[in-house]
Amino acid sequence: MDEGKMDENEWGYHGEGNKSLVVAHAQRCVVLRFLKFPPSRKKTSEEIFQHLQNIVDFSKNVMKEFLGENSVHCGEVVQLPLDFVKQLCLKIQSERPESRCDKDLDTFSGYALCLPNLARLQTYRFAEHRPILCVEIKPKCGFIPFSGDVTHEVKRRVCRYCMHQQLKVATGKWKQISKYCPLDLYSGNKQRMHFALKSLLQEAQNNLKIFKNGELIYGCTDARSPVADWNELAHHLKPFFFPSNGLAGGPHCTRAVIRELVRVITRVLLSGSDKGWAGALRWGPGPRGPRVCEASPFGRSLHRQGKNSPECSGLPKGCLLYKTLQVQMLDLLDIEGLYPLYRRVERYLEEFPEERKTLQIDGPYDEAFYQKLLDLSTEDDGTVAFALTKVQQYRVAMTAKDCSIMIALSPCLQDSSSDQRPVVPSSRSRFAFSVSVLDLDLKPYESIPHQYKLDGKIVNFYSKTVHAKDAAVMSTRFKESEDCTLVLHKV
Numbered sequence: 001m002d003e004g005k006m007d008e009n010e011w012g013y014h015g016e017g018n019k020s021l022v023v024a025h026a027q028r029c030v031v032l033r034f035l036k037f038p039p040s041r042k043k044t045s046e047e048i049f050q051h052l053q054n055i056v057d058f059s060k061n062v063m064k065e066f067l068g069e070n071s072v073h074c075g076e077v078v079q080l081p082l083d084f085v086k087q088l089c090l091k092i093q094s095e096r097p098e099s100r101c102d103k104d105l106d107t108f109s110g111y112a113l114c115l116p117n118l119a120r121l122q123t124y125r126f127a128e129h130r131p132i133l134c135v136e137i138k139p140k141c142g143f144i145p146f147s148g149d150v151t152h153e154v155k156r157r158v159c160r161y162c163m164h165q166q167l168k169v170a171t172g173k174w175k176q177i178s179k180y181c182p183l184d185l186y187s188g189n190k191q192r193m194h195f196a197l198k199s200l201l202q203e204a205q206n207n208l209k210i211f212k213n214g215e216l217i218y219g220c221t222d223a224r225s226p227v228a229d230w231n232e233l234a235h236h237l238k239p240f241f242f243p244s245n246g247l248a249g250g251p252h253c254t255r256a257v258i259r260e261l262v263r264v265i266t267r268v269l270l271s272g273s274d275k276g277w278a279g280a281l282r283w284g285p286g287p288r289g290p291r292v293c294e295a296s297p298f299g300r301s302l303h304r305q306g307k308n309s310p311e312c313s314g315l316p317k318g319c320l321l322y323k324t325l326q327v328q329m330l331d332l333l334d335i336e337g338l339y340p341l342y343r344r345v346e347r348y349l350e351e352f353p354e355e356r357k358t359l360q361i362d363g364p365y366d367e368a369f370y371q372k373l374l375d376l377s378t379e380d381d382g383t384v385a386f387a388l389t390k391v392q393q394y395r396v397a398m399t400a401k402d403c404s405i406m407i408a409l410s411p412c413l414q415d416s417s418s419d420q421r422p423v424v425p426s427s428r429s430r431f432a433f434s435v436s437v438l439d440l441d442l443k444p445y446e447s448i449p450h451q452y453k454l455d456g457k458i459v460n461f462y463s464k465t466v467h468a469k470d471a472a473v474m475s476t477r478f479k480e481s482e483d484c485t486l487v488l489h490k491v
């Protein structure tokens with residue numbers, strides 16, 4: 001990229017999250033990722049450069065090691081002309097969802113990250129003329145905490161995502177409770193994975209997006225987004241999955257197309273891209289949480305059938321979901337066990353503030369930082385070193401709980417035998433695919449107290465809501481039995 005000759009007309013709005021905004025180049029397979037900040041919070045250019053450089057270093061030295069060479073794209077920090085950034089910011093403003101406009105794109109520093117556009121097949125630098133379908137999934141936390149420090153009993157039965165749903169709907173973030181449960185997606189069991197993916201397609205929230213040729217065709221930006229339309233989605237997808245047959249439209253066609261999509265995505269998610277992956281994290285035989293969440297409709301139906309520990313095929317070790325889950329499980333103690341350790345580090349830093357640098361709280365995220373993450377012991381010897389290791393592991397785990405997986409699919413040409421990329425078959429076609437991870441920004445040390453409070457809030461709200469629902473069911477039953485008594489009296 002020639003940073004000297006930048007033209008805002010060659011770039012278009014692509015998407016954004018809570019902390020960054022992404023624009024894509026119209027022809028080339030690259031994106032620019034800018035940081036966003038609340039209007040009042042100004043950072044210096046030097047701070048922004050360092051923040052971005054930390055993101056690159058963390059991806060390179062930590063996440064690439066954990067998740068594999070092929071799935072992590074570190075990108076590079078680029079310096080852009082301020083005029084270009086300002087014009088770009090004006091150009092894209094009208095396309096931004098209202099709910100994201102509480103933060104402004106950084107137009108002050110001129111720094112951004114330049115990354116491959118993962119909504120296109122990443123092996124190609126220039127846009128191909130082949131159609132490309134890309135599915136982005138934010139799977140969230142795939143396990144139930146197994147830490148002995150957990151005090152809320154409900155946390156041992158219901159996963160955080162499912163509990164959080166109640167709070168999100170009550171606060172108006174989303175309109176309805178999703179049937180998606182991360183434990184189903186991470187189960188490795190095809191039936192459960194199909195259920196999880198269909199649930200995401202029904203209620204995408206911020207966990208699913210679909211792009212066609214780099215354009216968003218499915219997914220919602222906030223609770224005000226229009227209702228998902230499967231017929232429209234099927235219309236977009238039909239040429240990919242049923243290229244040459246005249247499958248008529250209508251509900252039958254829609255179902256067939258969605259079924260194919262779900263099957264292909266499941267296959268890709270179960271494929272192991274890095275062969276012979278040994279895994280940097282060597283877990284002992286210690287306890288692991290339950291494999292089914294009680295709030296998942298799938299889990300509930302297993303429960304009704306008396307199958308409390310379902311037959312679990314498990315995830316293949318080389319696949320990206322498996323590796324992501326391993327990194328998530330670096331949250332060994334749960335926030336309840338971690339918070340006192342964070343307080344220990346805090347007390348130490350209050351006494352020796354100059355030590356913050358030596359402890360690598362704000363980087364550098366180098367090889368030494370990575371090596372310390374591999375210590376999985378949970379025996380607290382009372383030291384600051386132990387507390388710090390657990391704190392850093394927790395931050396990495398939280399990052400893996402919030403990252404997204406991008407699956408890019410491109411139909412294989414008839415003569416594509418020389419193609420080096422992995423291929424996934426569907427019933428009427430074949431796709432070359434790539435799987436990548438994005439949003440691997442290490443969660444800040446400062447967010448730990450927030451996590452602690454939020455955890456309590458989610459659990460209390462869930463317990464209260466479920467308790468209220470149970471009470472309502474009980475009272476209905478009581479009324480029914482009263483009615484019944486009346487009937488009996490009458491007789």
Ligand SMILES: O=P(O)(O)O[C@@H]1[C@@H](OP(=O)(O)O)[C@H](OP(=O)(O)O)[C@H](O)[C@H](OP(=O)(O)O)[C@H]1OP(=O)(O)O
Pocket residue numbers: 017018019206398401402443447
């Ligand atoms: O806490 P959670 O589970 O709600 O996750 C937050 C996400 O909400 P979600 O649950 O996916 O709707 C949230 O996503 P949205 O902005 O709601 O789309 C962010 O990803 C946030 O991360 P950060 O503070 O921007 O680094 C995420 O915060 P972290 O907890 O990962 O820091």
Ligand SMILES: Nc1ncnc2c1ncn2[C@@H]1O[C@H](COP(=O)(O)OP(=O)(O)OP(=O)(O)O)[C@@H](O)[C@H]1O
Pocket residue numbers: 014015016017018019020021022031033115116117118119136209402404438439441
């Ligand atoms: N390299 C990339 N290629 C294609 N699209 C991307 C890329 N990076 C990000 N995106 C798109 O931009 C969106 C926002 O990016 P990202 O998730 O990194 O934002 P964020 O603000 O850090 O997220 P969060 O809300 O989780 O903090 C993504 O959901 C994805 O659709």
